[in-house]
Amino acid sequence: MTSNTEPQATGYAVAGRPVRQRSKLSRFIRSHALQIGVLGVAVFVWVLFYIGSPQTFSRFPIYQAFMSTTPFFAIMALPLTMVIIAKEIDLSFPSIMSFGMLVFTAVLTATRNVALAFVALLVAGLLAGYINGLLVVRVGIPALVATIGTSFFWRGVVLVSTGGNGSSLVPVRDTFLGPLLVGRLFGKIPMQFIWTLLIAFAVWLFLNRTRQGAHVYLVGDNEDSARLMGVNVRRTKTLVFSIMGLAAAFAGLVVSMEVLYYWPTLGEGYLLSTLSSVFLGGTSVFGGTGTIFGTLVAAFIIGAINAGIVAAGMAGFWTQLIYGLIIVGSVSMQVILRKRLS
Amino acid sequence: MGENLLDMHNVSKSFGDVAAVHGINFRVGRNEIVGLLGDNGAGKSTLIKLITGYHQPDSGEIIFDDQSIGGFTVARARDLGIETVYQERALAEQQPLWRNIFMGRELANRAGLMDVKKMKHETDRLMLESMGFTSTAVTADSVVKTFSGGEKQGVAITRALYFHAELIILDEPTMGLSLSETRKLMDFVGDIKRQGKSCIFIDHNIFHVYSVADRVVVLDRGTTAGEFLTKDITLDQLMEKMYRVAETGSLD
Numbered sequence: 001m002t003s004n005t006e007p008q009a010t011g012y013a014v015a016g017r018p019v020r021q022r023s024k025l026s027r028f029i030r031s032h033a034l035q036i037g038v039l040g041v042a043v044f045v046w047v048l049f050y051i052g053s054p055q056t057f058s059r060f061p062i063y064q065a066f067m068s069t070t071p072f073f074a075i076m077a078l079p080l081t082m083v084i085i086a087k088e089i090d091l092s093f094p095s096i097m098s099f100g101m102l103v104f105t106a107v108l109t110a111t112r113n114v115a116l117a118f119v120a121l122l123v124a125g126l127l128a129g130y131i132n133g134l135l136v137v138r139v140g141i142p143a144l145v146a147t148i149g150t151s152f153f154w155r156g157v158v159l160v161s162t163g164g165n166g167s168s169l170v171p172v173r174d175t176f177l178g179p180l181l182v183g184r185l186f187g188k189i190p191m192q193f194i195w196t197l198l199i200a201f202a203v204w205l206f207l208n209r210t211r212q213g214a215h216v217y218l219v220g221d222n223e224d225s226a227r228l229m230g231v232n233v234r235r236t237k238t239l240v241f242s243i244m245g246l247a248a249a250f251a252g253l254v255v256s257m258e259v260l261y262y263w264p265t266l267g268e269g270y271l272l273s274t275l276s277s278v279f280l281g282g283t284s285v286f287g288g289t290g291t292i293f294g295t296l297v298a299a300f301i302i303g304a305i306n307a308g309i310v311a312a313g314m315a316g317f318w319t320q321l322i323y324g325l326i327i328v329g330s331v332s333m334q335v336i337l338r339k340r341l342s
Numbered sequence: 343m344g345e346n347l348l349d350m351h352n353v354s355k356s357f358g359d360v361a362a363v364h365g366i367n368f369r370v371g372r373n374e375i376v377g378l379l380g381d382n383g384a385g386k387s388t389l390i391k392l393i394t395g396y397h398q399p400d401s402g403e404i405i406f407d408d409q410s411i412g413g414f415t416v417a418r419a420r421d422l423g424i425e426t427v428y429q430e431r432a433l434a435e436q437q438p439l440w441r442n443i444f445m446g447r448e449l450a451n452r453a454g455l456m457d458v459k460k461m462k463h464e465t466d467r468l469m470l471e472s473m474g475f476t477s478t479a480v481t482a483d484s485v486v487k488t489f490s491g492g493e494k495q496g497v498a499i500t501r502a503l504y505f506h507a508e509l510i511i512l513d514e515p516t517m518g519l520s521l522s523e524t525r526k527l528m529d530f531v532g533d534i535k536r537q538g539k540s541c542i543f544i545d546h547n548i549f550h551v552y553s554v555a556d557r558v559v560v561l562d563r564g565t566t567a568g569e570f571l572t573k574d575i576t577l578d579q580l581m582e583k584m585y586r587v588a589e590t591g592s593l594d
Contacts, residue, residue, distance in 0.1 A: 031483060209455045211448045218445055221434035228396060228432040229446035230416035288436040 033337055034282035038294050041280075041330050042301050049304070052312035060188070062311060067193035068258070070303030073270050074196045074296065075251040077277035078203045081295045082240045083143075084278055085207075087220040087287025090241065092132060092147040093248035093274065094267030095154035100125045100249025101262045102158045105167050114175040121249050128154060129245020133238030162264045169260045182257045192254050196296075199247070204292040216240060221288030273302050276327050282334055301326070344408045347372045347509055347540050348393065353402030355388055362388035363564045366402070370509060370540050375531060377555030377572075378544045381588060384561040386544050387429070390511050393542075394426045395419035407508065420447065425507035427498045429514040435487040440465040442486050443501050464504070472500045492523040499530065510534055511542045516550055528554055548584060552577050562587050 029036065050057040076093050083090050103124035108117040128150070135146040172178060183191045207213040215236045218226040227233050248267075256262045281298035283290025305326065309318050348370040355363050363385040370376050380386050391397045392404065395416045404411050406422055426432075433442050440462045449457045449464075465482035480489075486497060495515065502510050512531070516524045531554045534541045545551050551558060552572055558580065559569045567587050570580065586592065 027481075027483070205455075209458070211450055211454075211456060214441065214448050214456060215446075217437060217441065218434050221436045222432075224430070225432040225434050226446070228394075228416065228426070228428055228430075230395075230420050231446045232417075288434065 034334055035291055035293050035297075037333060037337065038280065038282055038297050038301075038330070041326070042297050045301055045304060045308070045326070049308040049312055052308075056311040057308075062307060064188065064190065065307050066300060066303050068190040069307075070300050071190070071192035071196040072251060072255045072258075073274040073277060074299035074303070075192075075199055075254065076244070076247050076270070077274045077281075077295050077299050078196075078200050078292060079240070079244045079247040080274055081278050081281065081283050081290050081292060082203065082207060082213075082216050083244050084283050084285065085220045085287060085290040086216050086237055086240050087223070088136060088143040088237060088240070090129075090132060090143065090147045090244050091271065092128070092151035092154065093244060093251075094270050095151045095158070096125055096128045096245050096248035097252030097255070097267035097270070098158045098264060099128055099154040100252045101256050101266055102161055102264075103249075104253060105262055106161075108172070114172060114177055118177060118253070121253055122246060125245045125247070125249025125252075126242050127245070129242040129248070130238065132245065133241035136241065137234040137237050158264050164264055166261055166263045169256055169262055172257070173260055177253075178257060181254050192258070195254070196299075200292055200296045203243075207292060212236065212239060217288060276323070277302050280327055280330055284338075344405070345372070346370065346405075347374075347407060349403075349405040350392070351403045351405075353392060353399045353404060355392060355397055355399050361564055363392070366561075366565050368559065368566060370542060371556075373535065373538050373540060375535055375541045375543060375554055375556050377551035377558040378542055378561065379548065379551055379558060379584065380561030380567075383563075385564040386561055387513070388564075389561065390426065390513055390542065390544065393419070393509075393511065394424055417446065420505065423506070423508035424511070425502035425505060425509070426511040427495075427502050427513065427515055429517060431494055431498045433486050433494060433497060436485060438483045438485055439469070439480070439497065440482040442497055443468065443504065445501070447505060468500050468504060472496075472503065491518040492520060495519060495523070495527070499527075507539065509540045509542070511544075513544045514546065515543075516545055516547060524550070548581060549577070552580060560584065560587060567592070 046057075056062050076097075080090060080093070100121045104117045104121040107120040108114065111117070132143070132147055132150055135141050135150070136143045139146075141149075179191070181191055181195070185191055185194060205213075207216060215226065215231045218229075218231055219233050219236045223233055226236075251270075252266055256266060277299040278290070278295050279285065279298075280301060281291065281294030281296070283295065302323070305322055306316075306319050309322060310316055346369045348368075350366060350368040353363060353366050353368075354361065366385070366389065368389065378386055378389070388397065392399055393406075395411075395414045395418060398414075406419075406424065409422070411419070411422065432445075434445065440458075443465050444461050449461050451457055462482040469480065469482070486494065489497065495518075499515075515527055519527060528550065531541060531543060535556075543551060543555055555572055557569060557571050558575075560567045560583070568583070570583075572580075
């Protein structure tokens, strides 16, 4: 890479910009306003629950419950953030969760080799994501339509193959996969929570510290500009769809291992909580901006609401109403904040 | 080393039934500023997008710096030393300045990880030395969306210069610029000449082209209608010929 850096005075100066001195702190706050905002919402929700039910929220088990169930969709919300930053969308991941498990159980039944079944599951997810990428990038179908199509297709494959019958995963419990995916670290911390943190770090690293990741932002911001500057737009998009598929299959296995049963309907019910984690986390639906930190915090807000409402003694029927309020409220705040800042 | 930096022989490109350029011959000498004139739809944009690797020619040959570069990509063209300041500026406006400067050519270390610190540092340095952003309100982290038209153009030009291009293509660079910004742009084209590099300068404004170019090439309906050395022709004569091309499709 040429990076010789002799000064080349262009004489192309632009004068007349008002000089406004800003402190480092105020700059940090401005450039991280959305992350600070979502963190604020998290603290607010927590305080509310704490006041509503101090005897529950001052003890560990409720947090263990969050750490156990939130990863089911957080693992997918993290890579979905990249898909949405790239100005695309994926609605097929709930079906890919189930398709991955179909491949897992099929390979396991045929070979009795858990490691092989695990690899096959990951490959199946990657492939399903890659096909989404091809449909969007090569064929040119808008992602919304393409992934609705593949969503039905993979669910169909699962239902036709299984005849709607599930299968027990009890035999897998005592292999390496059980403790690795859904064990309890030090007997307390659910392993899926550790995986969520690891995946969050990996996705963050990819997005912020690799050239491919930088291209995700550029493609989502202005596809034409990116192409003119030599960014491989097709490869970038295909890659994020593929990673999404991989994560969906992995999440499918985590969910199934936790309940030790594979239901062919696996994945249903995860679509909205995953999507809303991404949007609540401050990722713009218009592409080009978004953070992994925001999504991670938002996923735990979404995860906390359900358990929190019940723990606070309210009827479970309130859950969706409060989801709605929090999502509409904080996304409205983000939009207003963005307008103010620009 | 060949006499010309860029040589295009009999290059054609069609989009569907429309021949955007056909059988074009075009060259840029070493350390030469070539002005490219032509009406809307004459094929200027297609011609430069062929040179930058954005479009691939249907037929014909493109030779840059003695290498045949048919069927190459934008990334490869940039590696060879062809940088372009596009009419649409090709910025990602929601992104910070440093990401725009290093767009598509991010600096990375051996492990493949981006050197964000170095890119920001280089951006800060370029802002002072080349772009002339002296205000403390603008940093490498400033989002490009907030810049004025002239500032955005400054970013696009500085980006082209940073990677030490041999051939700099300026596509309608004065569009939307104020008078003083235009003046600075003209000085900048003069700098390209002094640094021994070459430039293709495309502009609607015949005065701008005439004042900076060594040679003017006139495009009409997808092919070259003629070319002149600016030292051999007066501005009035050039304008006369441009009118004739527009009316009759022929220079004489």
